[in-house]
Amino acid sequence: MKKLVGILTMVIALTFGNTASAQGTIVDAAVGNENFSTLVTALKAAELVKALQGDGPFTVFAPTNAAFAKIDGKTLNSLLEKKNQKALANILTYHVVSGKIVASDVVAALKKGNGKVELKALNGQILTVMQKDGKIWLKDQNGNYSQITATDVMGSNGVIHVIDSVVMPK
Known part of the structure; x- marks a missing residue:
């Protein structure tokens, strides 16, 4: 029994060690998570x-597929067209x-800012x-809200926080 526990411990350590x-x-x-395919x-x-x-x-506030589904399908498909690449990038x-x-x-920032903090996005x-x-x-510049539903999905170059709605710039 001790030998089996030792083998299992080694397998788990090697598996998670390699993943890390x-x-x-x-x-x-994002690519590895089917909820981010959109x-x-x-x-x-x-x-x-x-x-x-x-x-x-980078810190990415990543909308799920369900968040993108809240956008009218015709509008979303239009945004994915080459001619609208600049608007989509924004x-x-x-x-x-x-x-x-x-x-x-x-x-910590919310405590320091009395429950509110402003962040400058890459689009300025x-x-x-x-x-x-x-x-x-998250509150966008149009007054719309998106709840952060999961946090700290780590990547080698940053972190992802999952949100339930797409935030829109002005």
């Missing part, structure tokens, strides 16, 4: 994959902040992170 050392970029993390498609259409595979660090870079901001950093516009009803939310 083979950690990919935030793009790799995001990955949009990143490819906007030609942002290579940029987000760079050194970073929307997607509104979901990215320079630097690696983990959940504990967000909580402001995202407001706020605490409301015991949850953490």
Whole structure:
């Protein structure tokens, strides 16, 4: 029995040890999660994959497929067209902040900022992170809210926080 426990412990250690050392970029993390397939498609259409595979660090507020499904299908399909690449890139870079901001950093900033902190997205516009009803939310410049539903999905060049709606720049 002790031998079996020892073998299992070694197998688990080797498996998780290799996973940790083979950690990919935030793009790799998104590609590896079926809930981000629409995001990955949009990143490819906007030609942002290579940029987000760079050194970073980046913090990405990543909308799930369900978040993208809240957008009218015709509008979403239009955004994925080559002629709308610039508009799509503007929307997607509104979901990215320079630097690696983990959940504990967000909580500390919210305490310091009395429940509210502003972040400058890569597109140059402001995202407001706020605490409301015991949850953490993003507020876009149009006054729309998106709840942060999961945090700290780590990549070698940053971190992903999962959101339930697409935030829109002005």
